[in-house]
Amino acid sequence: MTGRATRLEWLTFFALGFMWGSSYLFIKIAVDSFGTFTLIALRLLIGAAFLWVAFRLNGTSLPRERRIYGHLIVMALINITIPFGLITWAEQSVDSALAAILNATVPLFVIVIAPMFLPDEPIRLNGVVGLAVGFIGVVLLVSPGLVNATGDLAGSVALIGSSLAYALGNVYNRRNVRGLPPLVPAVFQVTFALVIVSVLALVLERPWETAHPDAGAWFSVVWLGIFGSGLAYVLYFRLLGRWGATRTALVAYLLPVYGIVLGFLVLQEHVDVTLILGTALVIAGVALVNSPWGQRRLFGSAAPVPPVETA
Numbered sequence: 001m002t003g004r005a006t007r008l009e010w011l012t013f014f015a016l017g018f019m020w021g022s023s024y025l026f027i028k029i030a031v032d033s034f035g036t037f038t039l040i041a042l043r044l045l046i047g048a049a050f051l052w053v054a055f056r057l058n059g060t061s062l063p064r065e066r067r068i069y070g071h072l073i074v075m076a077l078i079n080i081t082i083p084f085g086l087i088t089w090a091e092q093s094v095d096s097a098l099a100a101i102l103n104a105t106v107p108l109f110v111i112v113i114a115p116m117f118l119p120d121e122p123i124r125l126n127g128v129v130g131l132a133v134g135f136i137g138v139v140l141l142v143s144p145g146l147v148n149a150t151g152d153l154a155g156s157v158a159l160i161g162s163s164l165a166y167a168l169g170n171v172y173n174r175r176n177v178r179g180l181p182p183l184v185p186a187v188f189q190v191t192f193a194l195v196i197v198s199v200l201a202l203v204l205e206r207p208w209e210t211a212h213p214d215a216g217a218w219f220s221v222v223w224l225g226i227f228g229s230g231l232a233y234v235l236y237f238r239l240l241g242r243w244g245a246t247r248t249a250l251v252a253y254l255l256p257v258y259g260i261v262l263g264f265l266v267l268q269e270h271v272d273v274t275l276i277l278g279t280a281l282v283i284a285g286v287a288l289v290n291s292p293w294g295q296r297r298l299f300g301s302a303a304p305v306p307p308v309e310t311a
Contacts, residue, residue, distance in 0.1 A: 009242060016235045017251045021100055021258025023228035025266055026220035027088055028096040033217035035210055036088045037201035039224075044080070044194040046225020047233075051187040054234055060181045071176045072185060076192035079169030083162035084193070090162075094155035095269045100259020101141060101279050102159040104252045107289045108134040109167030117171050126288050134285020140278035182237030190229060252286050 005013075030039050063069065091099055111127040142156045177185055201207055213221075240248045256279045263269035 005243070009239065012235050012239050013248075013251060014254070016232055016239065017254025018258055019227040019232040019235070020251070021255045022262055023224055024087075024091065024096040024100040024103075024255075024259050025262045026223050026228070027099070028091045028263075028267065030213070030217040030220035030224070031088055031091055033211065033213040034221070035201070035205040035207060036085060036092075037197050038205050038207040038211055039221065040081075040084045040088055041194065041198045041201045042221045043224035043229050044084075044190055044197060046222065047229025048187070048190045048194050050226055050230030051183070051190055051233060054230075055183050055187045058183055060183050063180065063184060068177070068180070069188070071172075072188040073192050075169060075173060075177060075185060076189045076196065078165050078172060080189055080193035081196050083165040083169075084197070086158040086162040086165070090155035090158040092155070093152055094159065095263055096267065097256075097260040097263035097269050097271070097275070098141060098156065099159055100263075101256040101275075101282055102138065102156065103163055103166070104255045104282055104286060105134055105138060105160070105163045106166045106170070107249060107252060107286050109164050110170055111289055113167050113171050114174075117175055126291055130285040130288030130291075132285075133288060134282050137278045137281025137283075137285060140274055140281065143274070182240060183234075186233040186237060190233075253283055256283060 027039070033039075034042065087099060087103065108131050111123060111131060115123050138160065142153070142160075173185065205211075236248070236251075260271060260275070260279065264271050
């Protein structure tokens with residue numbers, strides 16, 4: 001954290017939350033028209049083009065060490081390919097609002113995973129309490145799927161799996177891909193993921209036969225590519241450089257808010273007491289993880305919680 005935030009930084013923060021939070025809505029709109037992997041490939045294609053232009057305009061140098069590219073391929077798998085695939089598949093049966101809420105749990109997974117691989121990432125008292133509160137919220141959110149529909153439950157589990165993948169990606173990034181200019185991991189993760197997902201789309205979905213997009217689906221793809229996978233990364237790394245990891249991670253609080261509002265306004269998704277209460281508990285859990293309260297270490301050394309990645 002670097003002093004008092006400027007008005008432009010706050011605008012960047014809320015814009016970033018909107019870009020990531022709205023992604024769940026546009027995934028919901030487009031997934032049935034394109035299919036899981038085809039939709040991801042198209043958004044990554046647009047996102048990669050956007051990021052390569054930003055990369056060249058910024059004059060960033062390519063990494064010289066070969067091992068870095070290996071780490072970036074791993075990051076492309078666990079930070080983009082797997083979570084994007086799980087989220088997009090899940091939204092065929094789960095509301096976009098619930099997808100946004102469950103993906104806000106990434107910091108809760110990070111506090112459990114980080115101490116296993118990063119000696120300077122402690123488990124603190126506030127983290128344990130936040131994890132417990134957030135877990136209760138997740139149970140409330142997922143519980144309707146236990147009695148209503150197997151598809152809803154499977155989709156919810158897939159969304160939790162995507163949050164786990166993002167958390168692993170955060171920890172892997174901190175352990176193996178530190179010290180690079182911010183645009184380097186962004187552009188190469190998206191590019192490598194594009195290659196992987198494109199192969200899956202061509203082999204498994206044969207989009208030239210199965211895709212049937214309308215104007216809304218195409219608009220969604222363009223939005224996801226430019227804003228959800230391109231500009232959002234530029235804003236994220238810009239904010240990360242000014243605010244630091246922990247403060248920037250607070251963007252996770254905005255995802256459920258945007259997700260619920262947009263899902264209700266655009267798709268008329270149902271909002272009930274269980275959804276609101278579960279969301280409040282998830283946000284409270286993430287807030288506790290990032291709060292200065294209860295910083296006593298229970299295990300490990302000391303370091304901030306890694307930043308959040310999202311769809």
